[in-house]
Amino acid sequence: MPSYTAPTRDTQFVLHDVLSVSTSDTPGYAELDAEFTSAVLEEAGKISSEVLSPLNPVGDTEGCVLENGVVRTPTGFKAAFDELRNGGWTALDLPEEYGGQNMPYVLGTAVGEMFSASNQAFTMYHGLTHGAASAILAHGTEAQKTTYLPRMANCDWTGTMNLTEPHCGTDLGLMRTKAEPQDDGSFKVTGQKIFISAGEHDMAENIIHLVLAKIPGGPEGIKGVSLFIVPKFNVNDDGSLGNRNAVTCGKIEEKMGIHGNSTCVMNYDGATGYLLGEEHKGMRAMFTMMNEARIGVGMQGLAQADVAYQNAVAYAKDRLQGRAVTGDENPDGPADPLIVHPDIRRSLLDQKSFVEGARAFLLWGAQLIDQSHRGNDEAAEGLISLMTPVIKGFLTDEGYDMTVLAQQVYGGHGYIEEWGMSQFTRDARIAMIYEGANGVQALDLVGRKLAQDGGKHVMAFFEMVKTFIKENEGNEALKADFLDPLKEASKHLQASAMYFMQNGMKNPNAALAGSYDFMHLFGHVCLGLMWARMGKAAYAALEDGAADEMFYKTKLATGRFYMKRRLPATSMHLARIESGADLVMELDAEQF
Amino acid sequence: MPSYTAPTRDTQFVLHDVLSVSTSDTPGYAELDAEFTSAVLEEAGKISSEVLSPLNPVGDTEGCVLENGVVRTPTGFKAAFDELRNGGWTALDLPEEYGGQNMPYVLGTAVGEMFSASNQAFTMYHGLTHGAASAILAHGTEAQKTTYLPRMANCDWTGTMNLTEPHCGTDLGLMRTKAEPQDDGSFKVTGQKIFISAGEHDMAENIIHLVLAKIPGGPEGIKGVSLFIVPKFNVNDDGSLGNRNAVTCGKIEEKMGIHGNSTCVMNYDGATGYLLGEEHKGMRAMFTMMNEARIGVGMQGLAQADVAYQNAVAYAKDRLQGRAVTGDENPDGPADPLIVHPDIRRSLLDQKSFVEGARAFLLWGAQLIDQSHRGNDEAAEGLISLMTPVIKGFLTDEGYDMTVLAQQVYGGHGYIEEWGMSQFTRDARIAMIYEGANGVQALDLVGRKLAQDGGKHVMAFFEMVKTFIKENEGNEALKADFLDPLKEASKHLQASAMYFMQNGMKNPNAALAGSYDFMHLFGHVCLGLMWARMGKAAYAALEDGAADEMFYKTKLATGRFYMKRRLPATSMHLARIESGADLVMELDAEQF
Structure with a gap:
């Protein structure tokens, strides 16, 4: 059975050596000193390794079962959910007044990575609840907040997002679900929603569905979509549960992975719903959930890559097969461990350098969200808005590829289910699809975010990279190994953006045909930047005579690998982008 | 349910316009005129679409079941197997004297692609039989050939390959299975073999296991390994079936995919076996099967990519979602089909340009095998020996990636099992692993094949590319769109080989750390060469006023896409290779 060790040391490095969270002036960050974050991470890591990780293959094997409208979650899920609930882990960053712990988002993200790595299907139940609670927090009336949030904070009630219908996923303007106004101010919601994660299950007293629907007579298409709260059980005025609402689970899907999470077809048959936010402004309200959810999905890509990597390393050290080409390294044994072989190391370093770079990128993104929400920092808001599709698209594509590499280290044992490596790959696959398929992320990035506010945010990004390089060029080792490759990669990104500007105006396809490559190019530059920042921090720690010398030396070696072995991908992406629209269009x- | 249409038109183009099989002087090729190959391909395509393809999801859902030592294959498999058997499809290229049809390997490969695309798990039953029969044909005594081959040709008896043991896959020198000589010249085989595809099933009267084992007292390690024929039922002198041999299936594995094929743990408990070939020369005999099997696995990569691509195209044309950025293309409908979107086209063209390039590469490889076996052409033998790991490794890695791209076109519908796209991905995953994991292919390529015969074969490859470019530079369109990119990519390949030569002697790790990238770089150059050859053929056909103008124009557009959009990967691989061993070693x- 695979195991999971939480990356506490590495997360601490990113939070403190790289992002300097506790000395930042973002409100709430002062409490994030190394001792405090360490205590939280250690405890979260313990639950991940000891409670959630052993349940991961159980969830995969048993899956969820629908019987008579009731969904049974896998053995042990309910007890584990209670443990999380009782430990206060389900609402780290919600406000205290609504039952949360008011911790910065950056710490919630670091913890979320651990939960997700150890059991993605399980973690989705409270992850989605958190997303739904955020939308109610941002758009709900005071009564709605008071009614729903405290129960959602501790997951006595869980939440869902209902967007997709059989004939529309990305193009929500085609939506058919209706919400008819009633005399008492409520609505009757009727329609079918599909792919609803955690839509029905047996781990909570109530389920609060957030449902997109159209109010008859409203504007056509996406502009006529509103968001509704539809509880599974109606809630009485005193907060107690009333009668069952007219919402039922019609089916659960057979899926490639995340079997432990119930993916439901939800049927709304005149269910009572309550408008959340303004009429016809449903998409705006939904995007509150979506942006957070997209970063959460990027996190899943990293998380599955890390747990798969950890198990690949363990196997590579343990499995004896062949001999090192430069002479036996285990002369008393029948063969050397796999890890002596250069190509196995190449694979493991592709994984390791991605995982650590991605973790820094993700936590930096979470810090920007805190700066934006808690600090009202508009520059941070612009930057994270720009980078959200990169975090989602790049980290899930790469994260998936890394699980495939990790599985490959096991040879045939990676293909059979017994060793658990197949599950990481199958579970990681969904992250490239949900919360907006990665092609849609690329479209969002190039078609929308790049030119937002006159291109201000991408210019700020380039400026930041340039400034970082300039300020640190005096460090010669850093310059040669980190800054020069970063400069080169950043040039490729700028050349791509320039290409889009020069060609996209007269032919939008010239930009869109390169959108996917641009998203990956951008991702590599972001990881390159993070590695340069980590490199700087590691050199500084070594100069300061840090006790944990080996940690920092390993960090530098891993970073050099990324800069030399992964960043050269940027020139390929640039070439693809500059080949233009004609080849694609x-x-x-009928010629396909 | 997914569908499959055999690529008869495209295969005909490769066989006749590109490889000119019927005018080649390879023995047996004269009969391969366009009419004949078309008739065979049409018929094979019909069986693939109508019989095998509908059974593909059945095999995936039902899987194989082991009860009381008997393996039950999925519903419908046995009837379909009879249909193949009766149609003479199971031994196209075996000699007529042993019940085959004596067709060239190139045609058997073209047919094999269709069977494999429509149902990989099913096709493995006779594919492995064919491999085992080839080994008996090459290394068996006349009595062995007469006893086994006719029954294996029509699959009344199927075959297996038994290499892997629980503690050794790649490193077969660690093998523990023993074969003790008996007075009558037979052996008693004892040990456990794992991952035995088609090891036990209900579709044949007998199963002929080819088993690697060590004769006690023989040389240590891999040099003491011999190959044995171990029939499930012993065969009487008159060819009738005798008593049950001491070989049993202990377990079938739960796997990520190819559920319709029984992957067995086989227990040999003093089973009667017969030496095949010479004592202690088992690896050599096994390699007869392995080389053919590796090309067959490369074919599976292409095949799964093609069927996945076909279904992605169908969905992209059918599914209405969003609007073309340049104006509605389906103004009367609620939305435009997915295929109007540049990023969907980018994905489909990545797939299409791979599939068609890979098909040409595979069939060229098969032609080289015919030239080598039938024509005793040593240059062809050297070249195919060099390229076998590239065909296996590159086509399965890329083939898998293409199934992931195809699945992605379906969005959430690609992740649920209902639409069948997940199966293509799950089935394709095994091809990167079995018959030597792709890392081992890269090792074989760089550690062995590159320097074979003083590097003669790789030099011949470079010379061939150079000559082709030189001879065709007069065609200006071909030069700009095909030859120039090919020249550039080929330079990268030569620079890599040069890097290995200059650095690999003093430090073998300098070569091995770049082996995987070299395999992919080589693969791209091979596909680039095939696209250049196809481009030449397409231009020629258009000049000749070919009736099927649209086919050739589509071919050229697809080829241009590959040259401009995929070949730039070679510079990335070169950069990775030239970053050397130190970063990897x-x-x-303990630092991983």
Whole structure:
């Protein structure tokens, strides 16, 4: 059975050596000293390794079962959910007045990575609840907040997001679900929603569905979509549970992975719903959930890559097969461990350098969200808005590829289910799809975010990279190993953006045909920047005579690998982008 | 349910326009005129679409079941197997004297692609039989050939390959299975073999296991390994079936995919076996099967990519979602089909340009095998020996990635099992692992094949590319769109080989750390070469006023896409290779 060790040491490094969270002036960050974050991370790591990780294969094997409208979650899920609930882990960053712990988002994200790595299907139950609670927090009336949030904070009630319908996923303007106004101010919601994660299950007293629907007579298409709160059980005025609402789970899907999470077809049959936010402004309200959810999904990509990597390393050290080409390294044994072989190391370093770079990128993103929300920092808001599709798209694509690499280290044992490596790959696959398929992320990035506010945010990004390089060029080792490759990669990103500017105006396809490559190019530059920042921090720690010398030396070696071995991908992406639209648009549909 | 249409038109183009099989002087090729190959391909395509493809999801859902030592294959498999058997499809290229049809390997490969695309798990039953029969044909005594081959040709008896043991896969020198000589010249085989595809099932009267084992007292390690024929039922002198041999299936594995094929743990408990080939020369005999099997696995990568691509195209044309950025293309409908979107086209063209390039590469490889076996052409033998790991490793890695891209086109519908796209991905995953994991292919390529015969074969490859470019530079369109990119990519390949030569002698790790990238770089150059050859053929056909103008124009557009959008990967691989060994070897095992 695979195991999971929480990356507490590495997370601490990112939080304190790189992001300097406790000395930042973001409100609430002062309490994030190393001792405090360490205590939280250690405890979260313990639950992840000891409670959630052993349940991961159980969830995969048993899956969820629908019987007579009731969904049974896998053995042990309910007890583990209670443990999380009782430990106060389900609402770290919600406000205290609504039952949360008011911790910065950055710490909630670091903890979320651990939960997600140890059991993605399980963690989705409270992850989605958190997203739904955030939307109510941002758009709900005071009564709605008081009614729902405290119960959602401790997951006595869980939450869902209902967007997709059978005929529309990305293009929500085609939506058919209706919400008809009633005399008492409520609505009757009717329609079918599909792919609803945690739509029905047996771990909570109530389930609060957030449902997109159209109010008849409203504007056509996406502009006529509103958001509704539809509880599974109606809630009485005193907060107690009333009668069952007209919402039922019609089916749970057979999926490639995340079997432990119930993916439901939800049927709304005149269910009572309550408008959340303004009429016809449903998409705006939903995006509160979506942006957070997208960063959470990027986190899942990293998380599955890390747990898969950890198990690949363990196997590579343990499995004896072949001999090192430079001479036996285990002369008393029948063969050397796999880890002596250069190509196994190449694979493991691709994984390790991604995981650590991605973790820094993700936590930096979370810090920007805190700066934006808690500090009202508009520059931070612009930057994270720009980078959200990169975090989602790049980290999930790469994260998936890393699980495939990790699985490969096991040879045939990676393909059979017994060793658990297949599950990491199957579970990681969904992250490239949900919360907006990665092609849609690329479209959002190039079609929308890049030119937002006159291109101000991407210019700020380039400026930040340039400034970082300039300020640190005096460090010669850093310059040669980190800054020079970063400068080169950043040039490729700028050349791509320039190409889009020069060609996209007269032919938007010239930009969109390169959108996917741009998203990956951007991702590599972000990881390159994070590695440069980590490199700087590691050199500084070594100069300061840090006790944990080996940690910092390993960090530098891993970073050098990323800069030399992964960053060269940027020139390939640039070449693909500069090949333009014609090659992509030339064929008629019937020529495919 | 997914569907499959055999690529008859495209295969015909490769066979006749590109490889000119019927005018080649390879023995047996004269009969391969366009009419004949078309008739065979049409018929094979029909069986693939109508019989095998509908059974593909059945095999995935039902899987194989082991009860009381008997393995039950999925519903419908046995009837379909009879249909193949009766149609003479199971031994196209075996000699007529042993019940085959004596067709060239190139045609068997073209047919094999279709069977494999429509149902990989099913096709493995006769594919492995064919491999085992080839080993008996090459290394068996006349009596062995007469006893086994005719029954294996029509799959009344199927075959297996038994290499892996629980503690050794790649490193077969660690093998523990023993074969003790008996007075009558037979052996008693004892040990456990794992991951035995089609090891036990209900579709054949007998199963002929080819088993690697050590004769006690023989040389240590891999040099003491011999190959044995171990039939499930002993065969009487008159060819009738005798008593049950002491070989049993102990377990079938739960796997990520190819559920329709029984992957067995086989227990040999003093089973009667017969030496195949010479004592202690088992690896050599096994390699007869392995080389053919590796090309067959490369074919599986292409095949799964093609069927996944076909279904992605169908969905992209059918699913209405969003609007083209340049104006509605389906103004009367609620939205435009997915295929109007540049990023969907980018994905489909990545797939299409791979599939068609890979098909040409595979069939060229099969032609080289015919030239080598039938024509005793040593240059062809050297070249295919060099390229076998590239066909296996590159086509399965890329083939897998393409199934992931195809699945992505379906969004959430690609992740649920209902639409069948997940199965293509799960099935394709095994091809990167079995018959030598792709890392081992890269090792074989760089550690062995590159320097074979003084590097003669790789030099011949470079010379061939150079000559082709030189001879065709007069065609200006071909030069700009195909030859120039090919020249550039080929330079990267040569620079890599040069890097290995200059650095690998004093430090073998300098070569091995770049082996995987070299395999991919080589693969891209091979596909680039095939696209250049196809481009030449397409231009020629258009000049000749070919009736099927649209086919050739589509071919050229697809080829241009590959040259401009995929070949730039070669510079990335070169950069990775030239970053050398130190980055890969630096960390100690405990630093990972």
